[in-house]
Amino acid sequence: MIELVAALARIRARIEAAGGDLGTVRILPVTKGHPTSAVRAAADAGCAEVGESYAQELAGKAEELDTDVRWHMIGRLQRNKVRQIAPFVHLWQTIDRLSLAGEVARRAPGATVLVQVNVTGADQQGGCPPERVAAVVEACTDLGLRVQGLMAIGPIGPPDTSRAAFRIVRDLADRLDLPERSMGMSGDLEAAVAEGSTLVRIGTALFGPRAGGSAVGN
Numbered sequence: 001m002i003e004l005v006a007a008l009a010r011i012r013a014r015i016e017a018a019g020g021d022l023g024t025v026r027i028l029p030v031t032k033g034h035p036t037s038a039v040r041a042a043a044d045a046g047c048a049e050v051g052e053s054y055a056q057e058l059a060g061k062a063e064e065l066d067t068d069v070r071w072h073m074i075g076r077l078q079r080n081k082v083r084q085i086a087p088f089v090h091l092w093q094t095i096d097r098l099s100l101a102g103e104v105a106r107r108a109p110g111a112t113v114l115v116q117v118n119v120t121g122a123d124q125q126g127g128c129p130p131e132r133v134a135a136v137v138e139a140c141t142d143l144g145l146r147v148q149g150l151m152a153i154g155p156i157g158p159p160d161t162s163r164a165a166f167r168i169v170r171d172l173a174d175r176l177d178l179p180e181r182s183m184g185m186s187g188d189l190e191a192a193v194a195e196g197s198t199l200v201r202i203g204t205a206l207f208g209p210r211a212g213g214s215a216v217g218n
């Protein structure tokens with residue numbers, strides 16, 4: 001607990017050092033690969049929102065937890081898993097195709113979502129190509145979903161490469177007038193904050209290495 005509080009303070013300091021305003025940039029603790037006690041610790045440390053990447057794990061923890069937190073689904077999502085987590089998810093961050101949007105609209109009518117943009121070309125991370133984003137956003141809106149912003153996983157590489165990728169997301173969000181920009185993780189939050197991130201998703205830097213080595217984006 002003390003450790004998590006200190007780790008959160010270090011993340012806040014990194015956000016500020018990167019030029020971010022703590023009133024604008026929120027920290028989303030990512031608890032995948034860690035037990036439910038990590039979620040409780042995050043809640044006790046004042047974090048109202050947490051991110052999970054796997055539907056099964058999110059549902060299990062949500063059912064076990066006695067504290068109210070706002071669950072964000074941040075992992076690649078199969079249509080047939082939507083129903084299982086629909087009662088729990090506060091923000092669906094990884095909408096990247098019409099079939100998935102349709103299923104979320106069916107199981108969680110009016111839900112708030114982010115459209116995931118693929119800025120790396122890596123298929124396994126999900127996300128739609130930048131040129132598809134406007135169409136996916138429009139389709140979500142037509143389905144009655146509230147599109148609050150965009151989400152992206154940055155490329156592995158030097159800060160310049162990360163910034164160029166995050167800038168694509170920012171430009172798209174600006175053009176589509178979408179306020180939320182979920183970008184930046186433990187390793188690349190500075191580049192993301194410099195490009196206007198409003199939500200950094202932080203796992204390792206808060207909770208340490210994950211059991212089983214859960215991959216990013218899955």
Ligand SMILES: *Cc1c(COP(=O)(O)O)cnc(C)c1O
Pocket residue numbers: 030032053074075153185186187201202203204205215216217218
């Ligand atoms: C696991 C994961 C994170 C957290 O990654 P860390 O490098 O541990 O901070 C953030 N976003 C997504 C989509 C993830 O899958």
